[in-house]
Amino acid sequence: MVxxxxxxxxxxxxxxxxxxxxxxxxxxxxxxxxxxxxxxxDIDYSTxxxxxxxxxxxxxxxxxxxxLLALRLTIAHKKIIRWTIYIYLLLLILAGLSxxxxxxxxxxxxxxxxxxxxxxLGIAQSPLIAxxxxxxxALYRKFQTEQETNF
Numbered sequence: 050m051v052x053x054x055x056x057x058x059x060x061x062x063x064x065x066x067x068x069x070x071x072x073x074x075x076x077x078x079x080x081x082x083x084x085x086x087x088x089x090x091d092i093d094y095s096t097x098x099x100x101x102x103x104x105x106x107x108x109x110x111x112x113x114x115x116x117l118l119a120l121r122l123t124i125a126h127k128k129i130i131r132w133t134i135y136i137y138l139l140l141l142i143l144a145g146l147s148x149x150x151x152x153x154x155x156x157x158x159x160x161x162x163x164x165x166x167x168x169x170l171g172i173a174q175s176p177l178i179a180x181x182x183x184x185x186x187a188l189y190r191k192f193q194t195e196q197e198t199n200f
Contacts, residue, residue: 051115052176059108059174063101065089070097108174113137116179124186133182137173144169 065086072078073094082090089097116137120130144166151162172178 051118052112052179055108055111055115056175062086062104066097066101066104070094073097105170105174109137109141109170112174112176112178116176116182119179120182120186123183124190126186126189129182129186129189133178136178136182140169140173144173 061083065082066089068078068080069082069086069089069092092100113134116133117130120133124130147162147166147169148158151160151166152158155162
């Protein structure tokens with residue numbers, strides 16, 4: 050349920066921000082802002098554009114928290130939880146390095162490296178890691194049980 054709420058909230062917010070950015074850039078838009086987001090109509094293009102980076106990090110942290118909560122509720126293996134944190138950190142570091150390279154090499158924040166960075170953070174902002182780690186914990190438990198019975 051938490052992942053569904055996070056996913057809907059993220060999609061709702063980013064789609065409407067992108068729509069407002071389109072409206073500010075081109076001067077028109079076919080989609081009106083929902084009443085709950087009318088406040089973004091008063092924000093200038095640059096501020097709204099760069100706020101998406103902050104919001105991405107905020108949702109990254111929310112998904113990390115939800116994933117850790119799901120893991121703690123379903124498994125008790127500290128190794129699995131530790132590896133989950135490593136995976137999230139790796140995704141963030143690789144996305145950051147990709148964006149940094151893009152900015153230093155091309156002096157811009159869009160392009161192939163930006164797309165790669167968004168893809169990496171898209172994985173982090175989904176329930177995929179939680180599902181994968183919960184499934185992995187079942188394999189880990191089986192491996193632990195087999196190791197104990199072999200001794």
